[in-house]
Amino acid sequence: MKILVIQQRYGIGDMVIFSPYFHAIFKKHQNSITLLAKKSSKAEELFLEDDSIEEIISLEKNMDGLKGFFTLARILDKKNFDKVYIFNGSLRYKILAHYLKIKSVFHYPLFTSKDIIYQTAKIFTENCINQTVSTIPNLKIKTETIMSAKKSYNFDDEFNHIVLGISASGPTKRWGIKNFISLAKELSIKKKCKFYLAAGKNDQELINEFLSTELKTNSFSLSKLKIKEIMPIIKNCDLYIGNDTGFMHISAGLGINCLGLFFDSPAYAYSSYTNKIKALVPVGKTILTTTHNTLGKNNISFDEVVHESKKYLTK
DSSP states (O other): OOEEEEOOOOOHHHHHHHHHHHHHHHHHHTSOEEEEEEGGGTHHHHTTTOTTEEEEEEEOGGGSHHHHHHHHHHHHHTTOOSEEEEOSOOHHHHHHHHHTTOSEEEEOOTTOOSSOHHHHHHHHHHHHHTSOOOOOOOOOOOHHHHHHHHHHTTOOTTSEEEEEEOOOSSGGGOOOHHHHHHHHHHHTTTSOEEEEEOOOGGGHHHHHHHHTSGGGGGEEEOTTSOHHHHHHHHHTOSEEEEESSHHHHHHHHTTOEEEEEOSSSOTTTTTTTOTTEEEEOOTTOOTTTOOTTOOOGGGSOHHHHHHHHHTTOOO
C-alpha cells in the first residue's frame, strides 16, 4: 500500500504540530508514508531519521496555478498511491486526488480555514483511522546522533543547558534582546548555565549583542547550523525559553520543557497541543485571549519569566 499525506502549511512549527497525525496514520497501516510539503516547513530535516516517512516531495512554486496542477499531477501519478490524507480544506487537492484516481481519499471539510490547527487535525485523523490519537509530537532522532552532538558540543552535566529562542517571524513577536540578556544574567547568578541562541542568519545583530556581554563564555549560536544539526543539540538541552518560533515547537517535539513567550500569536492554539509548553502571556491576558494583533511584547512580566525559568534549573 502506498500512502500520500498532504500538509502544505509554510511553518516549521506547523509541521511539528501535525507530526503526531502522520505517525498515527503510519501506525494504523504499518506502511511508510510519502509527505507532500513546502520546503519552508523543513520537513526533510525534521523527519530525516523518522522511519515512518519514506519520502518527502517538495511543493515548489512551479506547482501553483493551472499549469502547476498538472506539473504536480505528473510527479504524483508515477507513485501510484492507494490512499491520500489531505490536511487541508482546499478544493485543489481534492480534485488532484480524484484526477490521479487514488482509490481512498480523506480530506478536511472544504474551505476549512479558521481553526485551532491541532484540534482540527486530531478530529480529522481520528475519524479517518477510527482510533484515538495523541496531540503530543515525538520527533525522531537516533541515539547515536544525540550522543554524537553531546560529545561534539561538550555538554557538561554540571550545567543547565538552555535554548534561548531570540528569533521570531516579525518584530511584534520578538521579546527584546536586552530582555534575554538580562534574563540570562539573572539565571546565571546562582546556577551554572549555558545558553544556545536559537536564531537565523538574519538575526546576527541580535546574536552579536548577546555575545558582546560576559555571557559569551558560556553561549553558543545556532545560526549557522541546519535544522538537522540543531535538533540533536536541542535534544541534549534542559529547557527552552523564548518566543513562539519553530525552535520552540522543535524543542517541545523533542520532549524538552519550554517556556513560550506569546504576545502576538494565538497562545492556546500553539501551546495547548503538548504538556511540554508553558505559555507566558502579557499581563491582563490569558492563553485564550492572546492572539494575532495582541501586540503585548512590552507587557510580558520580566519577573514572571525569571520566576518560571528558575523552576526548571536543577544544577
